[in-house]
Amino acid sequence: MHYALLRPLLFALDPERAHALTLDALARTHALGLSSLVAAPAAGRRIVAMGLDFPNGVGLAAGMDKNGACIDALAALGFGFIEIGTTTPRPQPGNPQPRMFRLPEARALINRLGFNNGGVDALVRNVERSRFRRDGGVLGINIGKNFDTPIERAADDYLICLRKVYAHASYVTVNISSPNTANLRDLQSSDALGGLLAAVMSERATLAAQHARTVPIAVKIAPDLSREQVASIATLLVEHRVDAVIATNTTIARDGVAGLRHATETGGLSGAPLLAKSTEVVRWLSESLAGAMPIIGVGGIASGADAKSKIAAGAALVQFYTGMVYRGPELVGECVRALATD
């Protein structure tokens, strides 16, 4: 089916409604064994990173499947890995609606969802039901904090989530970069980050011994950081032996969208206007890290060429979310094929 035909229908709906309908339709199509009507997975180039074996380097970014309710259907689109979440210890409704906006002229979105999710226990139940993990698929689980947990106690929430998802994840992402949870991004400052990483990595060591398996830890950072801030974060990630870094989350900047409808809505901007900025962060990380850990490049990918530009900047793997909204499932195959050619 051509997404170009479906898109005007979806864009006539409220963005959150369109999102829910699309995920539901994907799940139903998959349950009927008809995923091949939606996308034909392309042969990709295998990548080993974080000690994991990725069938291709193109992943679904966090936030599309916050509860892990649609893992198998999304995986059937041909992604090399799927990241679910952000999940929090307790369920929470997120911010009042409307809280998601399309900026079609810029191929962008603004969201201030605020970690609306069913809580980590519900996510774990969903993962247990999915085939993808059982069949050896690479599943990232992205963890965060509840909105009403004081920021000084943020580490408690990350540890609760880490313990609960540990047995179910290929890797775990510590999300300290969503702009829609008050003060969350302050965890990127050197003092706060050092304390958080010490707590997370020490708990990981305990869990690795208990489970006889070391689950890699990735940290996801914002694009709204100076080169110096990125360099300090990189130093801390290496010091604490973090396994990977994901760059980047959405931006609070409004470069490239000034004057457009919805451009002044509060929230994180994603999609095409974020591409150059987030790729620059990948480049800065790559310089600072000098190969110490893999970088997952995310932000504004809307074509195979965009995906390649992240790799050229130093990323080992890529992810996208907003590109799916504007291009549909065919973007997956396009990126997989682009990364399979030199």
Ligand SMILES: Cc1cc2nc3c(=O)[nH]c(=O)nc-3n(C[C@H](O)[C@H](O)[C@H](O)COP(=O)(O)O)c2cc1C
């Ligand atoms: C509607 C929406 C919800 C998102 N929710 C999350 C989330 O829960 N956790 C997270 O780490 N990132 C979240 N993101 C950020 C994406 O994972 C990604 O980092 C960002 O959108 C940039 O990539 P893109 O331009 O390909 O969308 C969300 C993005 C969007 C558009």
